[in-house]
Amino acid sequence: MTVSGVEGEERQDYTRAESRQIRARSIRLLGSLIRPLRARIVLTILVVLVSTAAQVAGPTFVALGIDSGLPALLKQDWLPLSFAVVGFLLTGTIGALLIAWYTVLTARISQAILIDLRKRVFLHTQRLSLEFHESYTSGKIIARQTSDLDAIRELLDSGLSQLVQGGLYMLFTAIALFSIDWLSGLMLLGSMIPLYFLTRWFQIASQKAFRETRTASARVIVQFVETMTGIRAVKAFRKEKRNELEFGDLVEKYRYANERTINLFGIFDPALVLIGNVTLAVVLLVGGLRVATGGLAIGVLLATLLYTRSFYAPAPEIAMFYNSYQSAAAALEKISGVLEETPSVPDPTGPIALLKARGTVEFREVEFAYKEDRIVLPKFNLKIPSGQIIALVGSTGAGKSTLAKLIARFYDPTVGSVTLDGVDLRQLHPKDLRRAIVMVTQEAYLFSGTVADNISLGKPEATREEVIAAARAVGAHEFISALPNGYDTDVNKRGGRVSAGQRQLISFARAFIADPVVLILDEATASLDIPSERLVQEGLQTLLADRTAVIIAHRLSTVAIADRVLVMEHGRIVEDGAPADLIAGTGRFAQLHAAWRDSLV
Amino acid sequence: MSKDVKKKAGTLASIMRVYPYAKPAMGRIYLGMVAAMLAALVALAIPQVLREIVDGPLKDGKADQIWWPVGLVLLLGIAEAAMIWFRRWFVLQPGTHIEARMRNGLYNQLQDLPVAFHDRWPSGQLLSRAMSDLNLIRRWFSFGLVLFVVNVITIVVGLAVLVSINWMLGLLFTVCSIPLWIYGYVFERKYSVVARRSQDQAGDLATAVEESVHGIRVLKAFGRGKFALRNFAAQAEQLRGTEIEKAKAIAGIWLWLILVPDVSFALCLAGGVWLASLGQVSVGALVAFFATATVLRFPIESIGFLLSMTFDTRTASDRFFEVLDEVNTITDPASPKQIAKPKGRLVFEKVDFRYPDTPESFPGLLRDVNLELKPGETMAIVGLTGSGKSTLTALTTRLYEVTGGRITLDGVDIRDLTRQDLRTEIAMAFEDATLFSASVRDNVLLGRPESTEEELRRALEIAQADFVYELPEGLDTKVGEEGLSLSGGQRQRLALARAVAAQPKVLVLDDPLSALDVDTEAMVEAALRQVLASTTAMIVAHRPSTVMLADRVALLQDGTITAVGKHSELLAKNEHYRFVISSLDEPQGSRPVVAGPPTTPIPIVRSGVGRPSTEVGT
Structure with a gap:
């Protein structure tokens, strides 16, 4: 068995080597999507670096205000306090402005990636031979381009920026903590050992669960689309009740798959809080003992507590990122599989032009x-x-x-x-x-749009006269003129109305105009x-x-x-x-x- | 402007419409809120302990008295984690049930809505409602709602705590956060419009994807892949524009959400230290103040994305209810009648039909149609393309509803029967045969799952569908979307077998043999005669050979039945009938091929069909 292209994409039991192969190809895809945006990404990273640093500086100024501002103020010296307050204001403002900028920057990047990916999958789908389409079925290829892309959009939209922001926030907080009190920093570092194991467990458990979610949701989509496109047959043969059961069953499976993934998160999130709170207590104990013995200033203790507390604040969000990362990764794996399919009817590498064909x-x-x-x-x-x-x-x-x-x-x-x-x-x-x-x-097949649009698909630059001439040639002109808006009638709105024979006439006209x-x-x-x-x-x-x-x-x-x-x-x-x-x-x-x-x- | 007024009808009111689906889950959701509330209170209590430590043991330098309060902090910390666990445990599972209930509800409503509705709604739009919109709603219920309520309460309680620590500082902090609430209101109006647009555009994009896949053969045949891509890309660009606009709105609220607390923090720092220097506030209180303010920071920041999530959910709910609110015009009667002994007498009495969106100035498609099919009779419906033949057949099973007159089955108005009963008595085969992702067996026995193997075999035999036995897994081969793809002719034969296997009193066949080759068609016709001998049938026919199956023929012309009679009679008497049904000309070979319009032995009345002009661009 192989896992190249779309083969075996419904399997749950990848071997290690296969998993690696699949991951490698999604990373390659990701790399190729990111490459053209390098400059913008570098800028964005700089912005978020500065803004996070500015945000993290806050508690330091509080410590400064209490430890040196207060004693100075008692001596009627306003300078240290003013310095702390103005510093706080300045960094806060800069941080906020940059965050706003960062939000727009990341949106631009994620939208650029998305549109690139959308176009690529769309074009590749068009390139793939009929042979592929006949075996891969339309429902799946539609799911790749809709719900899978949605998963990636979600990751890019919120997840990724939360990860970067949150991750940097945690990093800078740790650095700041070390710089004001290295002993507290060490304790924070110690708390990262359980954090590591917790995250690792979550990662492994959720990866499998998320793959199942994707498969379950694809099944729901297939059944849904099939029912809606075949609604006449469904009604005529009273399939509604049976469908209700079948669909209900698929929905329940999807729901259960979802429940399992969120349950994992329901353990992960409180565990994070627990680690954070225990660390806080330890830092408080050690710091408190040192303050009591005069080894540490109160303001610094306050700052270490604030830092410890805020260190874990973005953790749930990062875990949420992990949520969306998992589904996006699973989606990307499948999309990269479709993109890996080589068209069995490829475009020529050195095409020969034939401007005036005779037709032999x-x-x-x-x-x-x-x-x-x-x-x-x-x-x-x-x-x-x-x-x-x-x-x-x-x-x-x-x-x-x-x-x-x-x-x-x-x-x-x-x-x-x-x-x-x-x-x-x-x-x-x-x-x-x-x-x-x-x-x-x-x-x-008629596409949504007007009758004229559908005919001129054969020759996009055709004038209205040419369209009418083509329709006349195949005897479609009369019925088209009788439609409410003639050639400008929307076939989608009246799609059920254009009879099979009329559809054939339109597609004939389409060929003639070509x-x-x-x-x-x-x-x-x-x-x-x-x-x-x-x-x-x-x-x-x-x-x-x-x-x-x-x-x-x-x-x-x-x-x-x-x-x-x-x-x-x-x-x-x-x-x-x-x-x-x-x-x-x-x-x-x-x-x-x-x-x-x-x-x- | 009325739309704007409607928008104001309220985000909450909009979302609350989901309540019936959420109701069974609300108990646990409330419990979840309580747990979350407790977690927040615990988090707020920790700074109070800090204050005691700072103002107590630390101030006095008594290291040995630190242990107890720190133990308390630890306990509170553990309690917070436990409460968070409870919150999730209470809330997550019911959220998935809400989603599933709504998804099933939507699906069932869609199955129930008449075909006319589906003509109007592209399935991409329906799909995006069933998947992404409901996903959003689930997350809002299991996450957004709880956090929103709890965070708002936390902020209020937190502010109260701040005021209680020191009323001046607390007031300062509260006043400073007022701009936040104002901006939140502005944000709602800006954001919800963009959010709705983005969801609609995403739905359109999904439709474009779907069409590009379903129409792949056409796009390939004309080499229009790139052309389709351009259109698709243009739509995707629009969506991108909307998304960026959305991001800008979010950036705006982020700016305020971060700036406002920071400014308040700075001002409180100045004020706090100054008050401390005056001795009006203890250092411990100051520590508690800032620790509490820090606890409030996340809830305040989260308001931003919780708001945007709420507005997204509101549009999702609006979109969901757009479908759910659709009034089903074709329903079962309140007190349905039953046909005691169905014989299969189908009568059209003064039937009118016009599509709901046909402009006033246009005549209805069918007008004053009168036709009687006696029990066991086979009636062919003949008429030009677009004359309403297929619509006429669709009226018999109420896929569309007559707009005037009535159709009766054995003397009972079909509107007085349940749809279930009606569609058991009348089975249809459509020209474009739909197969579902299921085995051949299930597809054929769709209308009568309880049939015996023998009945199944016979239905397949009549439809000349014996090719199924040669499929990889015979009758159990999966076909349709997720299975083997069959040719048009094969699908049509299965659809015919399906109609036959349903063993109805009335068979309605809409040009059921169009994709068959001559040999197969002849065989199907021969076999079909046995069934038609005992079953009432209505057959849309384009070919003389199909007409030959019928006892009588009805001619549909200009929206009404203009002639009914035997094929030979009509052929002799009716010019329009000859025009519609007689073959192109004499079989070739007996006549030379001529360029230009062939001479026809029959005088042609070109009613409704003009002479062809052939000046197309050569």
């Missing part, structure tokens, strides 16, 4: 297998001259879509190469590839009614006049406009010829065609 597609000695032992397309050669319209027919699972997806470079062939105008698709500049080849699939030289239609007219399909086909005839096209359709009406028919079975092309010739023959296509004709009227 060729398969050379191509073999394709999803997994090593499952060959879907055995070795074959195929040349589609530019301008040819191919109808790809065959029963479900014959490999039609796979062949089409190889042309669109959703996958790369396992052996051999697919070329466009002689250029291997793997070397072609992605921009040119996507401009030249467009694939329209059966599932016509104006590719090679157009692949994978069952793109399945949901259309016959008149719409007729319109689309009429449009196709003129439109495909100077384009290469591969059309997959169960309805053989498509064959009407094809120059050439390829019949596929079990991954092989078993018939190849002009439609009329094949129909006249006695082969597989002649049978299919006869069956189809029977299905009409």
Whole structure:
């Protein structure tokens, strides 16, 4: 088993080496996020150093005020007291101003890191091949980009700044204590031994608990999203009651996981207070004895007590940081796993530009297998001259879509190469590839935004006229004009309203406006009614006049406009010829065609 | 401005709406507060002991008398830790129960709300409510609320102690902290607006993420990954701007929270030492004063983030109740009727339907629809894309509610049945087949989990879904989000099997065969005939072959049923019907391929569909 990429991310039983490997990759990720911000981080650290030092100086001035200000004042000398008061005011003001500045500085840094990470994960998700998406499922990848990023945001937002501020505060307090009374300092140092063991225990116990929280919350998210996106089926089949139980169960598991993590904290926090208070008593005892014997000034004793007391004040916050650190670390581990996935369809390193493609597609000695032992397309050669319209027919699972997806470079062939105008698709500049080849699939997905936005996704710089022309070409103009706001109707608000057929028409218009030289239609007219399909086909005839096209359709009406028919079975092309010739023959296509004709009227 | 007035309706009132969920937990939360209160009092008592030590044994130099008071300090210290432990023990677990209760409540409400609601709300927005918002609320209850109450009381008691040590110094300290309260009020108004905006923007961002994942095939096909990134980045930038604004507001309150106590400290130092020099206050009292003020320091500072946490919680609560307050328009009747012997007679009587957000000037989608499906009859619904066929099918199970007229099942208005009963009698198969993360078996038996193996096998056979036996774990293979992904055709067959397996009195099939190839479609149709012989069925059809399954056909045109009859009759008599259903043209091969509009043997009435123009940018 390995833990590279997203493999094994749900496991709880990492070995030592695996844990180290995972941690190393999240640290690498973190490093790369922080690097561009070095200068700002240095500035921020300086600010927090000065501000904390200023804050910590407080009790020293109190000691000064009591020990030298008071006796001097008795002699009508205001100077030492004024010095203490002004010093206190000055350091306090500087400290407060710098803290405010520091708050804004850290927010800027954390937001910069977040936006960088958001963009990276988003882009990487887009880069990863369909193969990855089909196995990793959308719920998980959404969880990576939402709840996991939330965990990191929380750490950066409050946790980290609390840690730095709190940690420095503790450090400076310890230094100050040492400098005014080293014996008390030593006692504080002694209290750090139990502190160390306590923290260590907490760290180990909570790490495991937090991983479980993440997994449990991901399950809740998956079930939630699935219910909301499939709400019609849920209702139609009365799944509500069963869902209620299932979801309730997941929620309870998540709740329990949460409870366990906070319970750990519920022990950690009072233990910290206990250590702090015992230390205070010891410092008081020793200091008190020394004051009583004249070995120590009262003001200094007060200052040591104030310091000891405030030394532990930020500790709970730091532990809280640990809380958010744990969940953020777990989140970062998973995100770094996704980022570690190498796209199986990578962008070329030295891309070849193809400004004016003609549209000749060729398969050379191509073999394709999803997994090593499952060959879907055995070795074959195929040349589609530019301008040819191919109808790809065959029963479900014959490999039609796979062949089409190889042309669109959703996958790369396992052996051999697919070329466009002689250029291997793997070397072609992605921009040119996507401009030249467009694939329209059966599932016509609409993004939120207007109808026009959705069409112009095919050509973002398109004018309204072009959008309308494309809609007209596929016969979508009429129904779009009939929508409340025409082309500016928000499909999200009316998403349930645009019928499956209308969605297909919009996605058709989207492909037409993209104006590719090679157009692949994978069952793109399945949901259309016959008149719409007729319109689309009429449009196709003129439109495909100077384009290469591969059309997959169960309805053989498509064959009407094809120059050439390829019949596929079990991954092989078993018939190849002009439609009329094949129909006249006695082969597989002649049978299919006869069956189809029977299905009409 | 009314929004502003509403905002003022009060943070506390807003949060208190959560109370019903929190109620069972409140007992422990109160106990937690008591424990926290005791912890704070103990912490405040320690300086008093210090004062006794300083003014007693230390002043007199009696070292042997130090032991007892120090022992007391130690005891108080241990007591404080114990009280903190109690506080957490009381409070943490009920907090998680509040969160879980609310999450379940939200989920159940969402399941109950009509489809129209879900059309309006992107699931990203719902998800951010179910996860991050509820998380916030939990933390506020188990942490924020207790600390807030206790810290405020600690501050008040602490100030009182300060006054009691020396009224002048105490008063000075109290007066100095007044600006803090003023600023806190200003802060509330500034911060809550930004906090709400940030949460909404985060919800939008989640929606963008979701779409980019669900629409990945489209984005890839057009190479628009970068384009999507730009939009996403723009949204993320907006959120960043809001977050920075938020940070500035927080920085503002930090400034005051630190500055004010420091200034008060300094002034009290000056005043205290001066008073001590006049002999009006003992050194021990001075020590106690500063030690107490130090104890107060953290509670005062914490007010800042507790405030921001409270406002965040308030917006979270507002967002939660936005969903919970949504009135469900499709509910069970108060006194539901039952159909004693369901036969499956489905009748549409003068049914009107318009979507709630359709502008006034537009006609409703369905108008005066009258249609009767006799028991056992199969009715095909034929009409152009967008004519309302799918909506008509959705009305039968009250996924949407008629806005006029009524639908009856065996003479009973479907609104008089419980939804449970109605949806048991009527089963649907949708064109976009949804599979859930569960085994094939569970997915198919969704509508009738108690079915036998034999019934399951038969349903799969009818839908020609025998491919399931070849899946890695056969019927137990997990499919859906967390399982194996299936092709569109496979999903559609499972959805069909699901509808058949439910053994309803009425089957409603919304273009259930669109993704199947011709061979499979023919086989499904042949098998489906057996079921349809005894079941009332309503089938949305695009293809003549599907229409052939039906006894009669209803033609949906301009929002109403314009013709009902046998396929052959309509084909002979109705022009629009011919236009909608007859094939593209004669099967090819018998005619040459022509460029331009094909000539059709049937005169086409282009009702509602204009001639295509083909001048698209070549």
